Amino acid sequence: MPARDTAVVVGAPGAIAESIAALLAADGHPVASVGFRFAARAGDGRAFDTPRDGEGWRSLIAEIASAQGPPLVLVDVASFPAGYGQPDGAHSYVGEVLARAEASVSAARPLMAQARSGSVVLVGLPMGSEAVVGIPAAGALAGALPGLVRGLAVEMGDDGIRVNLVSPGLIRLARINESQRPGDGFGIVPLRRPGTDERAGSPVDVAAAVAFLASADAGYITGTQLVVDGGLSPCRNSRASAFWEDGATDAFERSAGLAVVATASPQPAPEH
Amino acid sequence: MGLLDGRAALVTGGAKGIGAAVVRRLVSDGAQVAVADVDEDAGGALAAELGSSAMFTHLDVSSAPAWSTALTQVDERFGPISILVNNAGIGAMTYVETFPEADYDRVMATNHLGTLLGMRLGVPYLRRAGRGAIVNVSSLAGLEGDVGMTAYVASKFAIRGLTKVAAMEFGRDGIRVNSIHPGLTRSTGLESVPDDFLGRIPLHRQGRPDRAGRPDDIAGVVSFLVSDRASYITGAEIVIDGGKSVRFPTVVGDYVRANSVLANSVEGIN
Numbered sequence: 001m002p003a004r005d006t007a008v009v010v011g012a013p014g015a016i017a018e019s020i021a022a023l024l025a026a027d028g029h030p031v032a033s034v035g036f037r038f039a040a041r042a043g044d045g046r047a048f049d050t051p052r053d054g055e056g057w058r059s060l061i062a063e064i065a066s067a068q069g070p071p072l073v074l075v076d077v078a079s080f081p082a083g084y085g086q087p088d089g090a091h092s093y094v095g096e097v098l099a100r101a102e103a104s105v106s107a108a109r110p111l112m113a114q115a116r117s118g119s120v121v122l123v124g125l126p127m128g129s130e131a132v133v134g135i136p137a138a139g140a141l142a143g144a145l146p147g148l149v150r151g152l153a154v155e156m157g158d159d160g161i162r163v164n165l166v167s168p169g170l171i172r173l174a175r176i177n178e179s180q181r182p183g184d185g186f187g188i189v190p191l192r193r194p195g196t197d198e199r200a201g202s203p204v205d206v207a208a209a210v211a212f213l214a215s216a217d218a219g220y221i222t223g224t225q226l227v228v229d230g231g232l233s234p235c236r237n238s239r240a241s242a243f244w245e246d247g248a249t250d251a252f253e254r255s256a257g258l259a260v261v262a263t264a265s266p267q268p269a270p271e272h
Numbered sequence: 273m274g275l276l277d278g279r280a281a282l283v284t285g286g287a288k289g290i291g292a293a294v295v296r297r298l299v300s301d302g303a304q305v306a307v308a309d310v311d312e313d314a315g316g317a318l319a320a321e322l323g324s325s326a327m328f329t330h331l332d333v334s335s336a337p338a339w340s341t342a343l344t345q346v347d348e349r350f351g352p353i354s355i356l357v358n359n360a361g362i363g364a365m366t367y368v369e370t371f372p373e374a375d376y377d378r379v380m381a382t383n384h385l386g387t388l389l390g391m392r393l394g395v396p397y398l399r400r401a402g403r404g405a406i407v408n409v410s411s412l413a414g415l416e417g418d419v420g421m422t423a424y425v426a427s428k429f430a431i432r433g434l435t436k437v438a439a440m441e442f443g444r445d446g447i448r449v450n451s452i453h454p455g456l457t458r459s460t461g462l463e464s465v466p467d468d469f470l471g472r473i474p475l476h477r478q479g480r481p482d483r484a485g486r487p488d489d490i491a492g493v494v495s496f497l498v499s500d501r502a503s504y505i506t507g508a509e510i511v512i513d514g515g516k517s518v519r520f521p522t523v524v525g526d527y528v529r530a531n532s533v534l535a536n537s538v539e540g541i542n
Contacts, residue, residue, distance in 0.1 A: 116478035150518040157474030157515050190443030191506045194403050205504035217492030220485040222475045223518035224511045231443050231507035234436040241440055
């Protein structure tokens with residue numbers, strides 16, 4: 001396996017941050033986790049506490065660089081807002097998320113600029129890219145992150161540094177897993193996993209998107225938002241799509257009085 | 273061992289440029305790949321070079337009977353495809369006020385109808401393969417307008433829309449459909465245009481002579497999208513443009529600032 005750049009993964013304890021750190025380590029990146037611990041099955045994994053200020057970030061990045069090599073991959077996984085449904089919590093929550101991302105990027109940027117190579121990946125909340133009813137702070141963050149990523153991408157492009165956002169859709173986390181069967185609550189997601197009824201994503205899906213953006217295969221991608229949501233956000237959630245997912249398209253066409261020009265039934269491929 | 277071992281693929285417009293880079297990459301990832309193109313010389317030579325993992329099949333993507341013939345040939349050789357890359361595309365300078373209808377129809381037949389026919393006639397094979405991923409090659413011109421590109425922009429916006437509909441319709445079969453949007457890519461015919469041809473590009477990578485993309489940049493993204501690593505990504509649009517489309521569009525300031533002789537005289541233009 002070719003040598004990979006050292007990766008710093010910043011986040012709170014949780015399945016998504018832990019999956020990202022574990023997959024990057026499995027792919028051969030030396031990994032430093034900040035704010036959480038993860039189980040590295042193999043390779044070089046270390047855990048650190050979250051620094052309090054810019055000076056703390058600079059010394060942490062220097063420590064990681066001397067122990068594991070210059071961190072040319074930086075991943076910041078947004079934490080959930082502490083209080084749900086608080087109408088006045090958005091500004092402080094969004095401010096905290098952006099402040100941490102800016103502090104870690106500022107600390108890592110000089111080493112990336114020196115190498116003329118770097119990949120910054122921000123990861124939004126696993127709720128889709130739409131505003132979320134009852135959690136205005138989450139909706140505000142969903143609007144803020146794409147703008148921050150575009151601004152940083154333009155700012156740091158001359159140094160060969162790429163900046164992108166991963167926007168997870170509905171991801172099956174442990175606490176949801178316990179109370180729901182596959183398919184429950186995720187019926188509006190167009191994609192069904194082959195051979196199952198599962199429509200939710202998994203933390204590994206998010207991790208794989210981050211690993212891709214950190215890799216040379218994404219070497220010309222910057223300033224973008226990679227949506228990992230099984231088609232949730234481009235889906236219109238129309239009456240037609242609901243019937244389609246239930247396999248009852250013919251009934252929909254009849255009930256809506258539509259003039260159907262062709263059957264919706266799939267045609268088999270010719271056999272040889 | 274590769275991420276795509278055991279998979280069969282068809283790449284339209286696979287003989288040259290971005291398509292050929294995609295063909296090479298999918299073969300190196302372990303797939304068996306059909307080079308589908310109207311250019312028999314270039315396509316045949318590429319398939320011959322790649323040996324038993326590749327074949328050439330003649331395909332005019334705007335013709336449904338041609339699709340049926342090509343898909344049958346590929347199925348007989350490699351089994352049902354689980355990867356379809358609708359890459360074939362053409363362009364023409366056509367202004368809104370003066371476009372010749374024949375040129376408009378020609379561009380739409382290849383770029384728009386060709387992509388639709390590929391999905392319609394190819395999906396039964398993906399379904400039979402038990403899995404599948406489709407990548408439709410749109411363009412920055414599927415996200416932005418430009419002067420003199422009436423037919424091209426219309427066709428590339430159409431590909432983006434078709435991709436969303438197909439992602440919703442095929443999702444219940446576990447088949448994923450995504451569009452990619454390359455910016456300035458140094459492929460056939462664009463080897464020597466200036467790299468601010470489509471506008472200024474923020475990203476400047478180490479060891480690169482300029483800020484343009486290369487066919488390999490696109491092939492790496494296709495490789496990811498058709499692999500199991502992207503198994504929850506569908507209906508998405510992946511922009512591969514070095515950040516060109518998010519560049520703050522201070523066009524006059526940018527172009528003038530790029531000229532050091534004039535730089536001092538336009539301070540404060542932002």
